[in-house]
Amino acid sequence: MTAIDEKKLASAPDEQLAARASEDYAAATELYSRYLCSIYRFIRSQTPNDQVAEDLTAHVFFMAFSRAQTFRSEGAYRAWLYRIARNCLSSWRRDSGRCVAVEELPEEADVQPSPAARVISLEERSFIWDTVAKLPPAQREVVTLHYLQDLSIGEVAKITRRTTGAIRVLLHRARTKLRGLIERRQKRDGEAR
Numbered sequence: 001m002t003a004i005d006e007k008k009l010a011s012a013p014d015e016q017l018a019a020r021a022s023e024d025y026a027a028a029t030e031l032y033s034r035y036l037c038s039i040y041r042f043i044r045s046q047t048p049n050d051q052v053a054e055d056l057t058a059h060v061f062f063m064a065f066s067r068a069q070t071f072r073s074e075g076a077y078r079a080w081l082y083r084i085a086r087n088c089l090s091s092w093r094r095d096s097g098r099c100v101a102v103e104e105l106p107e108e109a110d111v112q113p114s115p116a117a118r119v120i121s122l123e124e125r126s127f128i129w130d131t132v133a134k135l136p137p138a139q140r141e142v143v144t145l146h147y148l149q150d151l152s153i154g155e156v157a158k159i160t161r162r163t164t165g166a167i168r169v170l171l172h173r174a175r176t177k178l179r180g181l182i183e184r185r186q187k188r189d190g191e192a193r
Helices: 003-011 014-020 025-044 050-066 077-096 115-121 125-132 137-148 153-160 164-192
Strands: none
Touching: 003 025, 014 025, 014 077, 025 050, 025 077, 050 077, 050 164, 125 137, 125 164, 137 153, 137 164, 153 164
């Protein structure tokens, strides 16, 4: 895609992109980048933790892109996307059998560092990188490139010859696995005290 095409895509109305999203990866990517933070923030305000919010947000976009042809352009795409998010939250609540009371809604997207960055900031570098070493090779590679080398997801995708979506999936899975390993260590350390 040329720079001109990217500029046209970035300025295209949501409804036009939505009509192309099921067949055009670039259109879907543009919609995803436009609404990821706001949908995540909305879902995170309704869920008990980041992991649930990340999973539900991913499900919202999966539903939106797999059903893009059902968007009728009678209303705003943004409203349609929020309806999907609301329905996902309702299903999650029904299936999990709980409601979460949130005392204070976040005003901005959660910019807390990833689990790896939090541990590093607490001067536990050796532990985290020993833990990263336990990841499968593909996950270890993208974690190292993205967090240690501070490369963007797009740069990591070019380096590894994967799509940006594949890199996001690998990073999500790696963070989930790291979170589990770190929590188990913290629990084990807490029991030892």
